[in-house]
Amino acid sequence: MAKETKKMIAxxxxxxxxxxxxxxxxxxxxxxxxxxxxxRMGKCSIKExxxxxxxxxxYVYNMHISPYEKGNIFNKDPLRIKKLLLHRYEIRKIEGxxxxxxxxxxxxxxxxxxxxxxxxxxxxxxxxxxxxxxxxAKKDQRREAEKQFKVKNLY
Numbered sequence: 001m002a003k004e005t006k007k008m009i010a011x012x013x014x015x016x017x018x019x020x021x022x023x024x025x026x027x028x029x030x031x032x033x034x035x036x037x038x039x040r041m042g043k044c045s046i047k048e049x050x051x052x053x054x055x056x057x058x059y060v061y062n063m064h065i066s067p068y069e070k071g072n073i074f075n076k077d078p079l080r081i082k083k084l085l086l087h088r089y090e091i092r093k094i095e096g097x098x099x100x101x102x103x104x105x106x107x108x109x110x111x112x113x114x115x116x117x118x119x120x121x122x123x124x125x126x127x128x129x130x131x132x133x134x135x136x137a138k139k140d141q142r143r144e145a146e147k148q149f150k151v152k153n154l155y
Contacts, residue, residue, distance in 0.1 A: 007112040010044040015106045017132065019124035024108065025094070027058065027119045028085035032076050034068040039117055041068075044110055051084070051105040051121060053095055058084040060107055060119065084119060097123050 015021070031039070038044070043066035051060050060082050067075040086094075097103050102125050109120040127135075 005112075005114070009039050009042055009110045009112065009117075010046050011109045012046045012049070012107055014047060015108055015122065015124065017127075017135065019104070019106060019122070019126055020131075021108070021122040021124050022103075023097070023123040025086065025090055025121050025123075026113075027121055029060070029110075029117050029119050030083040030085060031065075031117060034075050035065045036117060037070075038065050038068040039110070039112075046107045046110055049107045051107060053091065053098065053105070056088070056091060058086055058091060058094075058105075058121075060084055063107065063110075084121070094123060102126060 045064040046060075049060055049063040051058060053059075062079060063082055064078050065076075066078055094105060098105065104124055104126070106122055106124050107119055108122045111118055111120070
């Protein structure tokens with residue numbers, strides 16, 4: 001079996017900054033043909049997207065897929081609600097975790113796996129302000145260390 005390649009379409013960097021990602025799941029997504037063509041051109045944003053579970057089914061809201069230029073009447077609403085495709089046991093596991101205080105589900109990445117569009121979703125717990133400050137301090141510290149290392153290696 002050939003190794004399937006992953007081609008990134010969109011990622012949600014803000015999710016990693018605002019949340020502790022506890023668990024990740026790969027979900028398929030139900031799309032129309034023109035939406036897939038638009039995704040092939042990389043026109044997708046999941047910055048404001050969020051996920052809800054309703055009646056045992058998982059939906060992603062505010063995932064913006066720009067209309068396909070040559071799609072005319074076949075184009076769908078860019079912000080329409082899209083259904084995510086997961087196994088029932090995965091949905092039940094996620095629902096159980098969400099019932100606990102402070103957990104939510106956020107989309108992390110959208111990518112092509114072979115010819116299929118996949119969405120990586122994460123079970124997340126919100127960060128407090130001091131957690132975010134610590135993360136910024138760590139990044140600054142690492143950046144400073146890399147700068148020092150680079151300066152030393154020049155001489």
